[in-house]
Amino acid sequence: MTQLKSVETIRVELEQIEQAFRDLREIKDLFAKRGWFPATSGNLSVRVKVEEGQPALIAVTASGKDKSIHTPEDFLLVDLEGKPAFPTRQRPSAETLIHTAIYQKINDCRAIFHVHTVANNLISELYGDQGEVSFTGHEIIKALNFWEEGAVIQLPIVPNYAHIPALAEAVGEVLDPRVPGVLIRNHGIYAWGDSIFAAKRHLEAFEFLFEYQVKLQLLKK
Numbered sequence: 001m002t003q004l005k006s007v008e009t010i011r012v013e014l015e016q017i018e019q020a021f022r023d024l025r026e027i028k029d030l031f032a033k034r035g036w037f038p039a040t041s042g043n044l045s046v047r048v049k050v051e052e053g054q055p056a057l058i059a060v061t062a063s064g065k066d067k068s069i070h071t072p073e074d075f076l077l078v079d080l081e082g083k084p085a086f087p088t089r090q091r092p093s094a095e096t097l098i099h100t101a102i103y104q105k106i107n108d109c110r111a112i113f114h115v116h117t118v119a120n121n122l123i124s125e126l127y128g129d130q131g132e133v134s135f136t137g138h139e140i141i142k143a144l145n146f147w148e149e150g151a152v153i154q155l156p157i158v159p160n161y162a163h164i165p166a167l168a169e170a171v172g173e174v175l176d177p178r179v180p181g182v183l184i185r186n187h188g189i190y191a192w193g194d195s196i197f198a199a200k201r202h203l204e205a206f207e208f209l210f211e212y213q214v215k216l217q218l219l220k221k
């Protein structure tokens, strides 16, 4: 028999959902101002805090929206399978399955951010045949939790399969719990963390490394 939720449980859940939507809105605004959502690209998600024993809830951006403007229908809730958690006419991001693949495999994942930038696309193309790109000798890799002298971070790159379930599976297969990101070739990056703060820091560190690497290669020519 379905257990009815108490009014208090529902009130707490609603507060957490509102918080997740506020957090997403703030990040969306910030990244949009940086030009990180060109042509409606990109998507964001946050795992809503729910009471123990309650089903997982993911707050995710709606599909196909101009992420530089705000509307009352920018975010919705999905379950861990990527299906809307409540009846709605909103459509979750077309790439929701990539988010849920990451939440399912990375236990403490709390937020996932996906952006298309020229730098991340160039790096994914330059190193795509190798299936990964490595960075070492950069102070900023500490922001990715690599602290040891001479540490090397290897960021996986997967082909940009048009079939999203296949793409989500490919992303799921290369996930490394120590590396909070995956590049999709000529598409963009998914970066995540165990908090919104960490996911943002990771994404910014990756984008810094991509820009550095692209510019270095140009300067060497």
Ligand SMILES: CSC[C@@H](O)[C@@H](O)C(=O)COP(=O)(O)O
Pocket: 039, 040, 041, 042, 043, 061, 062, 063, 064, 065, 092, 093, 094, 095, 114
């Ligand atoms: C408009 S190009 C980008 C899309 O194809 C997709 O890759 C993307 O990042 C945004 O899709 P969305 O469904 O809005 O989340």
Ligand SMILES: [Zn+2]
Pocket: 041, 042, 043, 095, 114, 116, 187, 188
């Ligand atoms: Zn995309």
